[in-house]
Amino acid sequence: MADNFKDWLEELKSKINIVDVVEGYVSLTRKNGKYWACCPFHHEKTPSFSVDEGGMYYCFGCHKGGDVISFVQDIEHTDFMGAVSILAAKAGMSVPEFSKKGDKTGVSKRKRDRLYDLMRESASFYHKALMSEAGKAARDYLDGRGIARSTQVSFGLGFAPGNGLIDHLRQKGYGKDEMTEAGVAGTSKSGRLYDVLGGRLIVPIINNLKQVIAFGGRVLEKGEQPKYRNTKETVIFDKSKELFGQHTIKKAMIEGAVDSVIMVEGYMDVISLYQAGIKNCMASMGTALTVQQSRLLKRYADKVYISYDGDLAGQKATMRGLDILYGEGLSVKVVSVPGGKDPDEYVREFGKRGFMDLLAQAKPLFEYKLDKLAEGYDLNVAEDRGAYVVEAVKVLYELKNPAQVEAYMDYISAKANIPKPVLVKQYAQGAQAESRPIPKLELAKKTGKYYNAMRFVLYSLFGGQEGVEERDLSQYITDEEHRAIYVEYMRLKSFKEPTLDDLQAMAEQYPEVEEIFREGKRVTEEQAPKVFADCMASLEKEKNKREIAALTRQIDAEKDPVERDLLLAHYAALTAKNKK
Ligand SMILES: [Zn+2]
CATH class of the missing domain: 3.40.1360.10 (Dna Topoisomerase Vi A Subunit; Chain: A, domain 2)
Structure with missing residues (x-):
């Protein structure tokens, strides 16, 4: 076996074929030397998702792409090591100890694997029990709630018949310590093991690698307490890090x-x-x-x-x-x-x-907060309105985006019937009183087709992609961060061709630059011209959409019928263009 992770990873990659892996999620059709499917990452009716035997995938619709590991990361919504574990299981290899990340518990991999096996064994025992004679009451309960058999199977629901699980696990070779450590068994005063969820309907809690890590148990009879009980936290179950479903x-x-x-x-x-x-x-x-x-x-x-x-x-x-x-x-x-x-x-x-x-x-979070806060006041009373406004502007300090602060000021203003300039003053005063800085714009990572396309276009610009010089990108690179990068790059370029060192320096100032390279490198040189053209087409569409929206507002506001007709004609031309 390989003695370092890199070699081991190479071995794993040599054993798996991206086409087989992708085929496990979507069905592929072979055409022009590539495999095609409707993209599993965005909604579409004609296939633009491609896989080549060289080991890469790419979607011409949403510009997602990468190698087999990033595919599994994306489709399984897991991190790098999560994807590696899934692929290793497919290839019949076990992930070596030296790569096990995040295991600060000092518990050996062998032991954890034993626990996972015990949990899976328990889940299958509970599920069989649900479908057996013993599980009738639990099945009746589920029927009563309209939970179909197929749903019961999808969630692996089960039933814990008394202490049956204990005997079953014993027969399978599990000891007392293992059962208590896994959280399925407790020890009575007399030292006997019992099923902590005995008599309950069982809901397995499954992690993103499809491993059973805990069980929830619900009582079947009304009035029994507690209604829900989970198995305890263990070395494989930290409830603050998991989600059910x-x-x-x-x-x-x-x-x-x-x-x-x-x-x-x-x-x-x-x-x-x-x-x-x-x-x-x-x-x-x-x-x-x-x-x-x-x-x-x-x-x-x-x-x-x-x-x-x-x-x-x-x-x-x-x-x-x-x-x-x-x-x-x-x-x-x-x-x-x-x-x-x-x-x-x-x-x-x-x-x-x-x-x-x-x-x-559903209400956006801050609208919800402001409404919730208002419940404590009578906004028909002047005094209450003033008090509400003082608290309400404080809620806005948590907003990251100045445009949102603006929008919610309007909201509070309308709700409390207090003019906006008063709120703006209150906002600044309140911040000063609490000696907190007025919230700065913090940049969240932007995802989605439009941002991906902007990043790839910038990547093409940096790399001198053919055709990029002829385009006036300033009309397309419209959001604040990407625009700042674009402007800075063009400023440098007006002196001399920017070097890698210049880009490095830019990356320190604008973290997005690193992202641009990371994503851009996923596209091969051969694919690049086509991807660039696609990205430009998406951005063009987006630009038209913006123009259409602006025009619509103008048309709505225009009173003069002749002007309005002109605008409408322009509108028709733009929408026709966007359908192409
Ligand atoms: Zn796609």
């Missing part, structure tokens, strides 16, 4: 290119929504959201809906969790479920349609 959301994303995640409180909410056809849900396990969970979530989508029950959503701990999500650059909306219902109850009563309507009415 990862394996199902992953599948849903490949099938339907979902662009958001719905966060709910409990696993029964996830299961009920899934059953109703809403498959992009995850749950944190009884804690307010942590930074680690936010980062995990971000691997799945940039947009998140929070659907907690009314009481919990307003609580301080929950709010902190939402601030963490926002801080990680996610767009956060809060869903209010009427009548104090939880999502599980609501979707069972009103179906997918009803729940989707709630999503459509």
